[in-house]
Amino acid sequence: MIENTKFNAAILIIGNEILSGRTQDTNTSTLATWLNSLGVKVGEVRVIPDVEETIVSSVNLLRKNYNYVFTSGGIGPTHDDITSESVSKAFNLPYEKHEEGYKILEAYYKSGEFNDGRQKMIWMPRGANLILNPTSGAPGFYVENVFVLPGVPSILKSMLGGIKNKIVGGNPIISHTISLRTFESHIADSLTDVQNKYQDVEIGSYPFFQAGKLGVSIVMRSDDQNLINKCSSDVMSFVNDKKIEVVERD
Protein backbone atom coordinates (compact mmCIF):
# COMPACT_ATOMS: atom_id res chain seq x y z
CA MET A 1 0.00 0.00 0.00
CA ILE A 2 1.35 3.40 -0.91
CA GLU A 3 1.71 6.21 1.55
CA ASN A 4 -0.86 8.40 -0.13
CA THR A 5 -3.72 6.02 0.60
CA LYS A 6 -3.25 6.60 4.31
CA PHE A 7 -4.90 10.01 4.19
CA ASN A 8 -8.02 10.52 2.17
CA ALA A 9 -10.79 13.04 1.71
CA ALA A 10 -14.23 13.35 0.21
CA ILE A 11 -15.57 16.44 -1.51
CA LEU A 12 -19.23 17.37 -1.21
CA ILE A 13 -20.40 19.94 -3.74
CA ILE A 14 -23.72 21.37 -2.58
CA GLY A 15 -25.88 23.22 -5.05
CA ASN A 16 -28.70 22.92 -7.55
CA GLU A 17 -26.73 25.07 -10.01
CA ILE A 18 -24.23 22.26 -10.60
CA LEU A 19 -26.92 19.57 -10.91
CA SER A 20 -28.85 21.66 -13.44
CA GLY A 21 -25.79 21.95 -15.66
CA ARG A 22 -25.94 25.74 -15.48
CA THR A 23 -22.64 26.02 -13.62
CA GLN A 24 -19.53 24.01 -14.32
CA ASP A 25 -17.94 22.84 -11.06
CA THR A 26 -14.28 23.80 -10.80
CA ASN A 27 -13.90 23.47 -7.03
CA THR A 28 -13.31 19.72 -7.23
CA SER A 29 -10.23 20.24 -9.33
CA THR A 30 -8.97 23.07 -7.10
CA LEU A 31 -9.46 21.09 -3.90
CA ALA A 32 -8.07 17.83 -5.30
CA THR A 33 -4.89 19.44 -6.61
CA TRP A 34 -4.37 21.24 -3.31
CA LEU A 35 -5.05 18.10 -1.25
CA ASN A 36 -2.65 16.03 -3.37
CA SER A 37 0.07 18.57 -2.64
CA LEU A 38 -0.58 17.95 1.06
CA GLY A 39 -0.43 14.16 0.63
CA VAL A 40 -4.18 13.61 0.82
CA LYS A 41 -5.96 11.62 -1.86
CA VAL A 42 -9.54 12.36 -2.87
CA GLY A 43 -11.53 9.14 -2.72
CA GLU A 44 -14.93 10.39 -3.76
CA VAL A 45 -16.87 13.44 -4.87
CA ARG A 46 -20.60 13.89 -4.51
CA VAL A 47 -22.74 16.65 -5.96
CA ILE A 48 -26.02 17.01 -4.12
CA PRO A 49 -28.95 19.43 -4.15
CA ASP A 50 -29.77 22.11 -1.57
CA VAL A 51 -31.90 19.67 0.44
CA GLU A 52 -31.35 19.48 4.19
CA GLU A 53 -31.94 15.76 4.61
CA THR A 54 -29.50 14.96 1.80
CA ILE A 55 -26.80 17.28 3.16
CA VAL A 56 -27.15 15.86 6.69
CA SER A 57 -26.96 12.22 5.60
CA SER A 58 -24.12 12.82 3.12
CA VAL A 59 -22.01 14.70 5.67
CA ASN A 60 -22.56 12.00 8.27
CA LEU A 61 -21.68 9.18 5.90
CA LEU A 62 -18.60 10.83 4.45
CA ARG A 63 -17.12 12.09 7.71
CA LYS A 64 -17.10 8.53 8.99
CA ASN A 65 -15.55 7.07 5.83
CA TYR A 66 -12.84 9.66 5.12
CA ASN A 67 -10.17 11.51 7.07
CA TYR A 68 -11.47 14.82 5.78
CA VAL A 69 -14.62 16.16 4.18
CA PHE A 70 -14.70 19.42 2.26
CA THR A 71 -18.04 20.96 1.42
CA SER A 72 -18.50 23.73 -1.11
CA GLY A 73 -21.52 25.97 -1.50
CA GLY A 74 -24.61 27.04 0.37
CA ILE A 75 -23.16 29.35 3.04
CA GLY A 76 -24.39 32.69 1.69
CA PRO A 77 -27.26 34.84 2.96
CA THR A 78 -30.18 33.69 0.77
CA HIS A 79 -32.99 31.15 1.30
CA ASP A 80 -31.17 28.43 -0.67
CA ASP A 81 -28.10 28.64 1.60
CA ILE A 82 -28.76 25.87 4.09
CA THR A 83 -25.37 24.19 4.42
CA SER A 84 -24.39 25.66 7.81
CA GLU A 85 -27.68 24.75 9.43
CA SER A 86 -27.57 21.27 7.88
CA VAL A 87 -24.01 20.66 9.11
CA SER A 88 -25.14 21.75 12.60
CA LYS A 89 -27.87 19.10 12.43
CA ALA A 90 -25.41 16.49 11.17
CA PHE A 91 -23.30 17.06 14.27
CA ASN A 92 -26.28 17.50 16.58
CA LEU A 93 -25.00 20.92 17.55
CA PRO A 94 -27.05 24.08 18.12
CA TYR A 95 -27.10 26.42 15.09
CA GLU A 96 -26.34 29.86 16.44
CA LYS A 97 -24.58 33.19 15.99
CA HIS A 98 -20.80 32.75 16.14
CA GLU A 99 -19.45 35.53 18.38
CA GLU A 100 -16.00 35.78 16.83
CA GLY A 101 -17.44 35.61 13.30
CA TYR A 102 -19.88 38.36 14.24
CA LYS A 103 -17.06 40.63 15.32
CA ILE A 104 -15.16 40.00 12.09
CA LEU A 105 -18.11 40.92 9.87
CA GLU A 106 -19.08 43.84 12.09
CA ALA A 107 -15.59 45.27 11.48
CA TYR A 108 -15.66 44.33 7.78
CA TYR A 109 -18.86 46.14 6.85
CA LYS A 110 -19.50 49.84 7.04
CA SER A 111 -21.74 51.03 9.85
CA GLY A 112 -25.36 50.17 9.06
CA GLU A 113 -24.48 47.67 6.32
CA PHE A 114 -24.24 44.63 8.57
CA ASN A 115 -27.89 43.72 7.96
CA ASP A 116 -29.88 40.60 8.85
CA GLY A 117 -28.98 38.84 5.59
CA ARG A 118 -25.29 39.29 6.25
CA GLN A 119 -25.66 38.27 9.88
CA LYS A 120 -27.07 34.95 8.68
CA MET A 121 -23.61 34.19 7.29
CA ILE A 122 -22.12 33.89 10.77
CA TRP A 123 -24.75 31.47 12.05
CA MET A 124 -22.87 28.21 12.51
CA PRO A 125 -22.74 25.05 14.60
CA ARG A 126 -21.84 25.89 18.23
CA GLY A 127 -18.07 25.79 18.78
CA ALA A 128 -17.21 25.84 15.05
CA ASN A 129 -13.67 26.92 14.18
CA LEU A 130 -13.58 29.80 11.73
CA ILE A 131 -11.90 29.64 8.32
CA LEU A 132 -10.93 33.19 7.46
CA ASN A 133 -11.97 34.70 4.15
CA PRO A 134 -9.45 37.20 2.78
CA THR A 135 -11.63 37.95 -0.27
CA SER A 136 -15.09 38.88 0.88
CA GLY A 137 -15.23 38.81 4.67
CA ALA A 138 -17.71 36.05 5.48
CA PRO A 139 -15.80 33.15 7.03
CA GLY A 140 -16.20 29.42 6.49
CA PHE A 141 -15.76 27.01 9.37
CA TYR A 142 -14.80 23.53 10.37
CA VAL A 143 -16.14 21.09 12.92
CA GLU A 144 -13.97 18.05 13.61
CA ASN A 145 -12.95 16.78 10.15
CA VAL A 146 -15.60 18.62 8.12
CA PHE A 147 -14.47 21.83 6.39
CA VAL A 148 -17.24 24.09 5.15
CA LEU A 149 -16.28 26.39 2.29
CA PRO A 150 -18.16 28.70 -0.09
CA GLY A 151 -19.16 27.84 -3.65
CA VAL A 152 -17.64 30.83 -5.46
CA PRO A 153 -14.37 29.41 -6.86
CA SER A 154 -12.13 32.45 -6.36
CA ILE A 155 -13.27 32.87 -2.75
CA LEU A 156 -12.88 29.16 -1.97
CA LYS A 157 -9.37 29.24 -3.41
CA SER A 158 -8.36 32.25 -1.33
CA MET A 159 -9.40 30.49 1.89
CA LEU A 160 -7.29 27.34 1.51
CA GLY A 161 -4.07 28.95 2.73
CA GLY A 162 -5.71 29.51 6.11
CA ILE A 163 -6.41 25.82 6.74
CA LYS A 164 -3.28 24.28 5.30
CA ASN A 165 -1.82 23.68 8.76
CA LYS A 166 -5.01 21.91 9.91
CA ILE A 167 -4.53 19.10 7.38
CA VAL A 168 -2.32 16.18 8.32
CA GLY A 169 -1.29 14.30 5.21
CA GLY A 170 1.45 12.11 3.80
CA ASN A 171 4.11 12.88 1.24
CA PRO A 172 2.87 15.06 -1.61
CA ILE A 173 1.31 13.00 -4.38
CA ILE A 174 3.23 13.75 -7.52
CA SER A 175 2.40 12.90 -11.09
CA HIS A 176 4.30 12.54 -14.31
CA THR A 177 2.60 12.63 -17.71
CA ILE A 178 3.95 11.26 -20.98
CA SER A 179 1.84 12.26 -23.96
CA LEU A 180 2.19 10.12 -27.05
CA ARG A 181 1.11 10.24 -30.68
CA THR A 182 -0.52 6.82 -30.67
CA PHE A 183 -3.77 4.95 -30.01
CA GLU A 184 -4.63 3.38 -26.68
CA SER A 185 -5.10 -0.04 -28.26
CA HIS A 186 -1.53 0.08 -29.61
CA ILE A 187 -0.02 0.38 -26.13
CA ALA A 188 -2.63 -1.35 -23.95
CA ASP A 189 -0.74 -4.62 -23.43
CA SER A 190 2.62 -2.98 -22.73
CA LEU A 191 1.01 -0.59 -20.30
CA THR A 192 -0.72 -3.45 -18.47
CA ASP A 193 2.71 -5.07 -18.00
CA VAL A 194 4.10 -1.85 -16.53
CA GLN A 195 1.10 -1.46 -14.22
CA ASN A 196 1.50 -5.06 -13.04
CA LYS A 197 5.16 -4.42 -12.28
CA TYR A 198 4.50 -1.16 -10.39
CA GLN A 199 1.41 -1.90 -8.30
CA ASP A 200 2.10 1.14 -6.13
CA VAL A 201 2.00 3.60 -8.99
CA GLU A 202 -1.45 4.61 -10.19
CA ILE A 203 -1.21 4.56 -13.99
CA GLY A 204 -3.93 6.11 -16.11
CA SER A 205 -4.29 6.21 -19.88
CA TYR A 206 -6.28 9.08 -21.39
CA PRO A 207 -6.97 9.68 -25.08
CA PHE A 208 -6.84 13.31 -26.20
CA PHE A 209 -7.54 15.33 -29.33
CA GLN A 210 -5.18 18.20 -29.98
CA ALA A 211 -4.86 20.28 -33.13
CA GLY A 212 -7.02 17.70 -34.90
CA LYS A 213 -4.73 14.83 -33.97
CA LEU A 214 -5.36 11.91 -31.66
CA GLY A 215 -2.99 11.00 -28.87
CA VAL A 216 -2.77 9.30 -25.49
CA SER A 217 -1.55 10.73 -22.20
CA ILE A 218 -0.08 8.26 -19.76
CA VAL A 219 -0.31 9.62 -16.23
CA MET A 220 1.69 8.07 -13.39
CA ARG A 221 0.88 9.05 -9.80
CA SER A 222 2.60 8.17 -6.55
CA ASP A 223 4.12 9.81 -3.50
CA ASP A 224 7.47 8.24 -4.35
CA GLN A 225 9.51 10.13 -6.95
CA ASN A 226 11.95 7.27 -7.30
CA LEU A 227 9.16 4.85 -8.18
CA ILE A 228 7.75 7.27 -10.74
CA ASN A 229 11.19 7.60 -12.33
CA LYS A 230 11.53 3.83 -12.67
CA CYS A 231 8.01 3.44 -14.00
CA SER A 232 8.52 6.26 -16.55
CA SER A 233 11.69 4.61 -17.70
CA ASP A 234 9.80 1.36 -18.38
CA VAL A 235 7.13 3.27 -20.28
CA MET A 236 9.76 5.03 -22.38
CA SER A 237 11.32 1.69 -23.09
CA PHE A 238 8.25 0.32 -24.91
CA VAL A 239 7.58 3.73 -26.46
CA ASN A 240 11.05 3.62 -28.07
CA ASP A 241 10.67 -0.02 -29.09
CA LYS A 242 7.41 0.80 -30.84
CA LYS A 243 8.91 4.00 -32.34
CA ILE A 244 6.05 6.10 -30.94
CA GLU A 245 6.43 9.89 -31.08
CA VAL A 246 6.52 11.61 -27.68
CA VAL A 247 4.43 14.78 -27.88
CA GLU A 248 5.14 16.12 -24.41
CA ARG A 249 6.42 15.16 -20.98
CA ASP A 250 5.58 17.03 -17.80
Added chain:
Amino acid sequence: MIENTKFNAAILIIGNEILSGRTQDTNTSTLATWLNSLGVKVGEVRVIPDVEETIVSSVNLLRKNYNYVFTSGGIGPTHDDITSESVSKAFNLPYEKHEEGYKILEAYYKSGEFNDGRQKMIWMPRGANLILNPTSGAPGFYVENVFVLPGVPSILKSMLGGIKNKIVGGNPIISHTISLRTFESHIADSLTDVQNKYQDVEIGSYPFFQAGKLGVSIVMRSDDQNLINKCSSDVMSFVNDKKIEVVERD
Protein backbone atom coordinates in the same frame (compact mmCIF):
# COMPACT_ATOMS: atom_id res chain seq x y z
CA MET B 1 -45.00 18.62 -6.58
CA ILE B 2 -43.79 19.76 -9.95
CA GLU B 3 -43.79 17.57 -13.03
CA ASN B 4 -40.01 17.54 -13.32
CA THR B 5 -39.49 15.64 -10.09
CA LYS B 6 -41.29 12.63 -11.56
CA PHE B 7 -38.30 11.63 -13.68
CA ASN B 8 -34.84 11.75 -12.24
CA ALA B 9 -31.36 10.56 -13.01
CA ALA B 10 -27.99 10.08 -11.34
CA ILE B 11 -24.65 10.65 -13.05
CA LEU B 12 -21.68 8.46 -12.17
CA ILE B 13 -18.33 9.85 -13.34
CA ILE B 14 -15.76 7.06 -13.22
CA GLY B 15 -12.11 7.95 -13.32
CA ASN B 16 -9.03 8.70 -11.24
CA GLU B 17 -8.21 11.63 -13.54
CA ILE B 18 -11.16 13.62 -12.19
CA LEU B 19 -10.43 12.75 -8.55
CA SER B 20 -6.79 13.79 -8.93
CA GLY B 21 -7.81 17.20 -10.21
CA ARG B 22 -5.87 16.67 -13.44
CA THR B 23 -8.99 16.72 -15.59
CA GLN B 24 -11.92 19.03 -15.19
CA ASP B 25 -15.21 17.13 -15.56
CA THR B 26 -17.49 18.68 -18.15
CA ASN B 27 -19.71 15.66 -18.80
CA THR B 28 -21.95 16.43 -15.81
CA SER B 29 -22.92 19.75 -17.29
CA THR B 30 -23.45 18.23 -20.77
CA LEU B 31 -25.60 15.39 -19.46
CA ALA B 32 -27.58 17.55 -17.03
CA THR B 33 -28.46 20.15 -19.66
CA TRP B 34 -29.48 17.44 -22.10
CA LEU B 35 -31.55 15.57 -19.48
CA ASN B 36 -33.32 18.76 -18.43
CA SER B 37 -34.35 19.31 -22.04
CA LEU B 38 -35.96 15.85 -21.91
CA GLY B 39 -37.76 16.61 -18.65
CA VAL B 40 -35.42 14.60 -16.45
CA LYS B 41 -33.88 16.16 -13.36
CA VAL B 42 -30.42 15.17 -12.12
CA GLY B 43 -30.70 14.31 -8.43
CA GLU B 44 -27.11 13.39 -7.68
CA VAL B 45 -23.64 13.11 -9.19
CA ARG B 46 -20.88 10.89 -7.89
CA VAL B 47 -17.27 10.84 -8.96
CA ILE B 48 -15.58 7.57 -8.09
CA PRO B 49 -12.21 5.92 -8.79
CA ASP B 50 -11.47 3.06 -11.21
CA VAL B 51 -12.13 0.46 -8.50
CA GLU B 52 -14.41 -2.46 -9.33
CA GLU B 53 -16.05 -2.82 -5.94
CA THR B 54 -16.88 0.89 -5.84
CA ILE B 55 -18.31 0.88 -9.37
CA VAL B 56 -20.44 -2.19 -8.68
CA SER B 57 -21.90 -0.87 -5.43
CA SER B 58 -22.48 2.64 -6.81
CA VAL B 59 -24.26 1.35 -9.92
CA ASN B 60 -26.45 -0.94 -7.84
CA LEU B 61 -27.39 1.77 -5.37
CA LEU B 62 -28.10 4.44 -7.96
CA ARG B 63 -30.07 2.27 -10.37
CA LYS B 64 -32.49 1.46 -7.56
CA ASN B 65 -32.85 5.08 -6.44
CA TYR B 66 -33.18 6.85 -9.79
CA ASN B 67 -35.10 6.37 -13.02
CA TYR B 68 -31.88 6.57 -15.01
CA VAL B 69 -28.17 6.25 -14.35
CA PHE B 70 -25.56 7.60 -16.75
CA THR B 71 -21.97 6.51 -16.34
CA SER B 72 -19.05 8.24 -18.01
CA GLY B 73 -15.54 6.86 -18.43
CA GLY B 74 -13.64 3.60 -18.26
CA ILE B 75 -14.80 1.86 -21.45
CA GLY B 76 -11.59 2.12 -23.49
CA PRO B 77 -9.02 -0.59 -24.22
CA THR B 78 -6.47 -0.08 -21.42
CA HIS B 79 -5.97 -1.74 -18.03
CA ASP B 80 -7.72 1.07 -16.17
CA ASP B 81 -10.91 0.67 -18.23
CA ILE B 82 -13.00 -1.58 -16.02
CA THR B 83 -16.46 -0.04 -16.25
CA SER B 84 -18.02 -2.58 -18.64
CA GLU B 85 -16.87 -5.57 -16.61
CA SER B 86 -17.97 -3.89 -13.37
CA VAL B 87 -21.43 -3.10 -14.77
CA SER B 88 -21.71 -6.76 -15.84
CA LYS B 89 -21.00 -7.76 -12.25
CA ALA B 90 -23.49 -5.23 -10.91
CA PHE B 91 -26.21 -6.88 -13.02
CA ASN B 92 -24.91 -10.40 -12.43
CA LEU B 93 -24.56 -10.88 -16.18
CA PRO B 94 -21.75 -12.65 -18.04
CA TYR B 95 -19.11 -10.25 -19.43
CA GLU B 96 -18.56 -11.33 -23.02
CA LYS B 97 -17.95 -10.30 -26.61
CA HIS B 98 -20.96 -8.49 -28.05
CA GLU B 99 -21.59 -9.96 -31.53
CA GLU B 100 -23.24 -6.90 -33.05
CA GLY B 101 -20.61 -4.61 -31.55
CA TYR B 102 -17.91 -6.86 -32.93
CA LYS B 103 -19.30 -6.53 -36.45
CA ILE B 104 -19.48 -2.75 -36.15
CA LEU B 105 -15.83 -2.41 -35.12
CA GLU B 106 -14.71 -5.05 -37.62
CA ALA B 107 -16.20 -2.90 -40.38
CA TYR B 108 -14.88 0.33 -38.81
CA TYR B 109 -11.21 -0.61 -38.66
CA LYS B 110 -8.98 -1.38 -41.61
CA SER B 111 -8.09 -5.03 -42.12
CA GLY B 112 -5.54 -6.11 -39.51
CA GLU B 113 -6.14 -3.10 -37.25
CA PHE B 114 -8.91 -4.66 -35.17
CA ASN B 115 -6.45 -5.91 -32.55
CA ASP B 116 -7.00 -7.41 -29.09
CA GLY B 117 -6.99 -4.03 -27.37
CA ARG B 118 -9.74 -2.78 -29.62
CA GLN B 119 -11.71 -6.00 -29.28
CA LYS B 120 -11.81 -5.41 -25.53
CA MET B 121 -14.03 -2.41 -26.25
CA ILE B 122 -16.92 -4.63 -27.35
CA TRP B 123 -16.85 -6.87 -24.29
CA MET B 124 -20.05 -6.05 -22.45
CA PRO B 125 -22.74 -7.52 -20.21
CA ARG B 126 -24.66 -10.25 -22.08
CA GLY B 127 -27.69 -8.81 -23.87
CA ALA B 128 -26.53 -5.19 -23.58
CA ASN B 129 -28.14 -2.74 -26.01
CA LEU B 130 -25.60 -0.81 -28.06
CA ILE B 131 -25.28 2.96 -28.06
CA LEU B 132 -23.78 3.91 -31.39
CA ASN B 133 -20.70 6.11 -31.55
CA PRO B 134 -20.62 8.36 -34.61
CA THR B 135 -17.23 9.82 -33.64
CA SER B 136 -14.80 7.00 -33.04
CA GLY B 137 -16.52 3.67 -33.66
CA ALA B 138 -16.50 1.97 -30.26
CA PRO B 139 -20.07 1.84 -28.96
CA GLY B 140 -21.40 2.39 -25.47
CA PHE B 141 -24.31 0.34 -24.17
CA TYR B 142 -27.24 0.26 -21.82
CA VAL B 143 -28.69 -2.42 -19.59
CA GLU B 144 -32.12 -1.70 -18.16
CA ASN B 145 -31.88 1.90 -16.86
CA VAL B 146 -28.08 2.18 -16.78
CA PHE B 147 -26.46 3.97 -19.73
CA VAL B 148 -22.72 3.46 -20.12
CA LEU B 149 -20.90 6.22 -22.00
CA PRO B 150 -17.25 7.12 -22.64
CA GLY B 151 -15.29 9.77 -20.75
CA VAL B 152 -14.01 11.84 -23.67
CA PRO B 153 -16.44 14.79 -23.71
CA SER B 154 -16.76 15.24 -27.49
CA ILE B 155 -17.45 11.53 -28.00
CA LEU B 156 -19.97 11.36 -25.17
CA LYS B 157 -21.77 14.37 -26.60
CA SER B 158 -21.97 12.83 -30.06
CA MET B 159 -23.64 9.68 -28.68
CA LEU B 160 -26.56 11.33 -26.91
CA GLY B 161 -28.65 11.78 -30.06
CA GLY B 162 -28.79 8.00 -30.42
CA ILE B 163 -30.42 7.41 -27.04
CA LYS B 164 -32.81 10.34 -26.91
CA ASN B 165 -35.79 8.15 -27.76
CA LYS B 166 -34.91 5.70 -24.96
CA ILE B 167 -35.49 8.34 -22.29
CA VAL B 168 -39.00 8.89 -20.99
CA GLY B 169 -39.21 12.23 -19.25
CA GLY B 170 -41.64 14.99 -18.39
CA ASN B 171 -41.99 18.46 -19.82
CA PRO B 172 -38.65 20.13 -20.55
CA ILE B 173 -37.25 21.87 -17.49
CA ILE B 174 -36.77 25.49 -18.41
CA SER B 175 -34.94 28.22 -16.59
CA HIS B 176 -34.96 31.97 -16.55
CA THR B 177 -32.09 34.04 -15.16
CA ILE B 178 -32.22 37.64 -13.97
CA SER B 179 -28.77 39.06 -13.26
CA LEU B 180 -28.65 42.06 -10.98
CA ARG B 181 -26.11 44.62 -9.85
CA THR B 182 -26.63 44.06 -6.14
CA PHE B 183 -25.55 42.00 -3.14
CA GLU B 184 -27.29 38.83 -2.04
CA SER B 185 -27.92 40.23 1.42
CA HIS B 186 -29.80 43.18 -0.10
CA ILE B 187 -32.40 40.94 -1.75
CA ALA B 188 -32.39 37.88 0.53
CA ASP B 189 -35.64 38.65 2.37
CA SER B 190 -37.58 39.61 -0.77
CA LEU B 191 -36.36 36.51 -2.54
CA THR B 192 -37.43 34.31 0.37
CA ASP B 193 -40.93 35.76 0.06
CA VAL B 194 -41.02 34.95 -3.66
CA GLN B 195 -39.76 31.41 -3.02
CA ASN B 196 -42.41 30.89 -0.34
CA LYS B 197 -45.10 32.05 -2.76
CA TYR B 198 -43.87 29.82 -5.63
CA GLN B 199 -42.98 26.52 -3.97
CA ASP B 200 -42.99 24.73 -7.33
CA VAL B 201 -40.31 26.96 -8.82
CA GLU B 202 -36.73 26.17 -7.82
CA ILE B 203 -35.15 29.56 -7.15
CA GLY B 204 -31.39 29.88 -6.79
CA SER B 205 -29.31 32.93 -5.97
CA TYR B 206 -25.71 33.00 -7.20
CA PRO B 207 -23.18 35.77 -6.67
CA PHE B 208 -20.89 36.50 -9.62
CA PHE B 209 -17.90 38.67 -10.45
CA GLN B 210 -17.86 40.19 -13.91
CA ALA B 211 -15.56 42.90 -15.22
CA GLY B 212 -14.46 43.52 -11.65
CA LYS B 213 -18.00 44.12 -10.44
CA LEU B 214 -20.10 42.04 -8.08
CA GLY B 215 -23.58 40.93 -8.95
CA VAL B 216 -26.20 38.28 -8.25
CA SER B 217 -27.91 35.94 -10.71
CA ILE B 218 -31.37 34.79 -9.73
CA VAL B 219 -32.20 31.54 -11.50
CA MET B 220 -35.75 30.22 -11.65
CA ARG B 221 -36.37 26.65 -12.83
CA SER B 222 -39.58 24.79 -13.52
CA ASP B 223 -41.29 22.82 -16.27
CA ASP B 224 -44.11 25.36 -16.31
CA GLN B 225 -43.42 28.49 -18.37
CA ASN B 226 -46.46 30.24 -16.99
CA LEU B 227 -45.24 29.77 -13.42
CA ILE B 228 -41.79 31.07 -14.34
CA ASN B 229 -43.37 34.14 -15.92
CA LYS B 230 -45.37 34.90 -12.77
CA CYS B 231 -42.38 34.31 -10.53
CA SER B 232 -40.13 36.54 -12.68
CA SER B 233 -42.70 39.26 -12.55
CA ASP B 234 -42.65 39.14 -8.72
CA VAL B 235 -38.85 39.27 -8.74
CA MET B 236 -38.89 42.27 -11.08
CA SER B 237 -41.38 43.95 -8.79
CA PHE B 238 -38.97 44.04 -5.82
CA VAL B 239 -36.04 44.79 -8.14
CA ASN B 240 -37.84 47.91 -9.36
CA ASP B 241 -38.93 48.88 -5.85
CA LYS B 242 -35.33 48.68 -4.67
CA LYS B 243 -34.09 50.48 -7.82
CA ILE B 244 -31.62 47.68 -8.57
CA GLU B 245 -29.92 47.69 -11.98
CA VAL B 246 -30.72 44.66 -14.18
CA VAL B 247 -27.51 43.53 -15.90
CA GLU B 248 -29.00 40.79 -18.05
CA ARG B 249 -32.04 38.55 -18.52
CA ASP B 250 -31.98 35.27 -20.35
